[in-house]
Amino acid sequence: MNLLELGWNADWQRGFNQLASPELAPARVISVLKDHYRLRMETGEVLAKLSGRYSFEVGTRSELPAVGDWVAVEDIGANRAIIHHVLPRRTKVSRKAAGRELEEQVIAANVDTVFIISALTHEFNVRRIERYLALVWDSGAQPVIVLNKADMATDIAATTAELEFVAPGVSVHVMSATEGFGLDSLQGYLTPGQTVAFVGSSGVGKSTILNRLLGQELQPTLPVREHDDRGRHTTTSRQLFALSNGGMVIDTPGMRELQLWEVDDGLASAFDDIEEMATGCRYRDCAHKSEPGCAVRGAVDSGLLAQARLENFFKLQAEQKFLDRKLDVQVDQSEKSRIKKLCNNAREASRRKRTTSM
Numbered sequence: 090m091n092l093l094e095l096g097w098n099a100d101w102q103r104g105f106n107q108l109a110s111p112e113l114a115p116a117r118v119i120s121v122l123k124d125h126y127r128l129r130m131e132t133g134e135v136l137a138k139l140s141g142r143y144s145f146e147v148g149t150r151s152e153l154p155a156v157g158d159w160v161a162v163e164d165i166g167a168n169r170a171i172i173h174h175v176l177p178r179r180t181k182v183s184r185k186a187a188g189r190e191l192e193e194q195v196i197a198a199n200v201d202t203v204f205i206i207s208a209l210t211h212e213f214n215v216r217r218i219e220r221y222l223a224l225v226w227d228s229g230a231q232p233v234i235v236l237n238k239a240d241m242a243t244d245i246a247a248t249t250a251e252l253e254f255v256a257p258g259v260s261v262h263v264m265s266a267t268e269g270f271g272l273d274s275l276q277g278y279l280t281p282g283q284t285v286a287f288v289g290s291s292g293v294g295k296s297t298i299l300n301r302l303l304g305q306e307l308q309p310t311l312p313v314r315e316h317d318d319r320g321r322h323t324t325t326s327r328q329l330f331a332l333s334n335g336g337m338v339i340d341t342p343g344m345r346e347l348q349l350w351e352v353d354d355g356l357a358s359a360f361d362d363i364e365e366m367a368t369g370c371r372y373r374d375c376a377h378k379s380e381p382g383c384a385v386r387g388a389v390d391s392g393l394l395a396q397a398r399l400e401n402f403f404k405l406q407a408e409q410k411f412l413d414r415k416l417d418v419q420v421d422q423s424e425k426s427r428i429k430k431l432c433n434n435a436r437e438a439s440r441r442k443r444t445t446s447m
């Protein structure tokens with residue numbers, strides 16, 4: 090497999106030339122293991138580790154290589170390599186891990202298209218698709234809506250009409266993975282060098298679609314046994330799949346577990362109709378609750394905007410505020426500890442001065 094098939098192009102080469110020395114080679118991350126990375130290079134697959142220097146310099150979790158990343162490596166032979174740089178990402182699907190610390194974690198990098206997969210059964214939920222859309226817009230990748238299980242659908246036309254409102258301009262593809270129809274229409278996104286990732290609830294048919302695209306049953310694929318640092322064995326399979334026609338699909342547990350509330354700037358693009366209506370509100374900071382002269386409420390009253398869509402917008406807004414607050418608190422705390430450290434240093438310095446002058 091050559092680099093072009095992996096998605097390499099002149100832009101990547103330019104980025105690489107700026108960052109890396111000529112003795113390093115480009116490689117793409119195809120899976121992330123505990124302490125290792127499985128990479129694909131021009132010469133084949135290798136198992137890699139971060140260089141000591143890179144791991145030392147990594148400031149945040151988001152700087153660690155993710156599936157889909159392009160990295161600059163040193164080939165050390167015996168199918169092993171050392172990662173020295175991660176090339177700046179073109180797109181990234183990330184989540185904000187809200188634990189004690191709010192940290193960005195990149196789930197997949199350099200994805201061109203994200204298939205938002207949904208089933209045309211009672212599972213279908215236009216609000217959920219709306220939220221996935223916000224997440225995809227935020228990543229920089231292009232969203233495409235895939236409606237699977239068409240063989241079980243009752244009214245496809247009504248469903249697609251509903252989507253026209255929430256996802257204007259977004260392509261919608263209707264298919265059945267088990268019956269095998271509609272799959273061809275997805276091939277257009279999987280041309281050589283193109284990377285596609287899947288999102289969607291469990292059970293909508295993601296694995297079945299991937300198997301169909303791969304043209305064979307995906308075994309719990311040839312588990313690769315590897316030694317990690319502590320000499321234990323870990324078993325993994327690939328997370329970036331190369332299709333025979335040259336396209337690639339990223340399917341990882343992380344992508345499957347993406348939390349829906351993890352949206353950021355995507356909020357505005359997913360609800361730009363509401364943002365647009367809001368420009369007609371009397372007050373600039375109108376909350377569209379009960380303010381006089383509110384154009385958004387006006388649109389609801391006249392039937393132009395669904396009440397449910399407005400409520401979904403409020404809900405996402407509230408979640409976003411919660412996340413922002415968490416971030417603020419964190420920034421605040423690190424600022425406090427910085428000041429504390431400065432004070433300690435100053436105290437220490439003056440103490441030392443006193444002892445030396447004595």
Ligand code: GDP
Nearest residue numbers: 237238239265266267291292293294295296297
């Ligand atoms: P995943 O959790 O999204 O990976 O979903 P799976 O691919 O495991 O599919 C869940 C179930 O839905 C399986 O029993 C599939 O056989 C079934 N399924 C997948 N695609 C279709 C389809 O197009 N039509 C019907 N009727 N069933 C499907």
Ligand code: ZN
Nearest residue numbers: 370375377383
């Ligand atoms: Zn308003």
